[in-house]
Amino acid sequence: MQRSLGRWQRWRWLVLGGALAALSVLLWRYAGRLYPSLCGDFLQFWAAARLNLAGENPFVRERVYALWQAAGWTRTWALVMYNPPWTLTLVLPWALLDARSACILWRLSLLVCVFVSVDYLWRAYGGPVKRRWLAWVVGIPFMPTVIAIHSGQLGLVVLAGAVLFLWGLRPTMDAARREWAAAAALLLISSKPHVLYLFWIALAVWLFTFRRGAFLGKALAVTAAALLIPMLTNPAVLVQYLAAVGQRPPDLWIASAWGSFLRLAFGPEKFWLQFLPSLLAGGIYAVYVWRKRLGWDWMVDLPMLVLWSQITRPYGWTHDLVVTLLPLIAVTAQAAQRGPRALRLALGVYALLQVVMVLAHRFTPSGDHHLVWLPLAIFGVYVLVKKTLARQDLSREGGHHA
Secondary structure: HHHHHHHHHHHHHHHHHHHHHHHHHHHHHHHHHHHHOOHHHHHHHHHHHHHOOOOOOOOOOOHHHHHHHHOOOOOOOOOOOOOOOOHHHHHHHHHOHHHHHHHHHHHHHHHHHHHHHHHHHHHOOOOOOEEEEEEHHHOOOOEEEEEEEEHOHHHHHHHHHHHHHHHHHOOOOOOOHHHHHHHHHHHHOOOOOOOOHHHHHHHHHHHHHHOHHHHHHHHHHHHHHHHHHHHHHOHHHEEEEEEEHOOOOOOOOOOOOOHHHHHHOOOOOOOHHHHHHHHHHHHHHHHHHHHHHOOHHHHHOOOOOOHHHOOOOOOOHHHHHHHHHHHHHHHHHHHHHHHHHHHHHHHHHHHHHHHHHHHHHHHHHOOOOHHHHHHHHHHHHHHHHHHHHHHHHHHHHHHOOO
């Protein structure tokens, strides 16, 4: 019996890999029939990568819209990609497919991202392995997760990057190899650099404080390689990107950020107001990180960094809130470690949060800026559970001393 189990342990990953490969081939062939709708947000990445492969400027709205129309898009607008040009490398494989097949495979890829991310976070923050399924229950139905997967947005890629960064910095025997993974994680996080904008401040202080020049070199090497790939077919892609951002900044949309209300109050054309709250918050956070620099711990400090980034973000949408799964899974795992009572509290307030988010998304007037308070609600849930766990720990210590 034990010999049979050992043989299965050796072969299970090969069987799983073969099954996934077969499923990928089937989905590639029949994806368009299984899920005929197009995910508009993803089409901006797909079209940009297609144009870049053809040696064209991927940031020209007319050419992007022409590709959308050819793919079956019937509306009168199209989105131009404003993400950094190395993002093209991340979406390049899907650009080789037709739009409908690419959409469904991209959605499945995002589902894998959230599944793997929350599973790792649960274990990294001390959640009982036998209850790891709770991470899937919390993470996959999370309203921003559903929106991000449906629209094909990159928020889940940023989440996966944050998780990979934590994994890469774990103190293990192969720490030098893992550093390359952490360096590559920065590429994923920078696909939407504003989502975790406070991360870059903390990273700069951390690199300086601990003299991590070698890590910085690896990160720059990975980024340069990712930028070189789209330049092979379109050498001017970086210049084209800078020109597009300079000539047509993304100022037409009223984002779900506090800066949007400044623009609404003093004039939507004053785009610089969009970033004013974030500049103030970033300055305060820089002072905080600098004072804490010698005791900085990414595992401990990243959850709150994620929350503050979303509360004070310069730009973003409801689907970007998917990155708050990092603090939510972390605190739920810690509650599960404390026992059933703490876990019930964590799951109860999470369920309430989910109901509030769904109702707000359903009944709030059109426009994501009306949901700017959602990060505060998530922050409230996180703080409530953390403080409850701290009180329980204090009461247990008091009981032991008595």
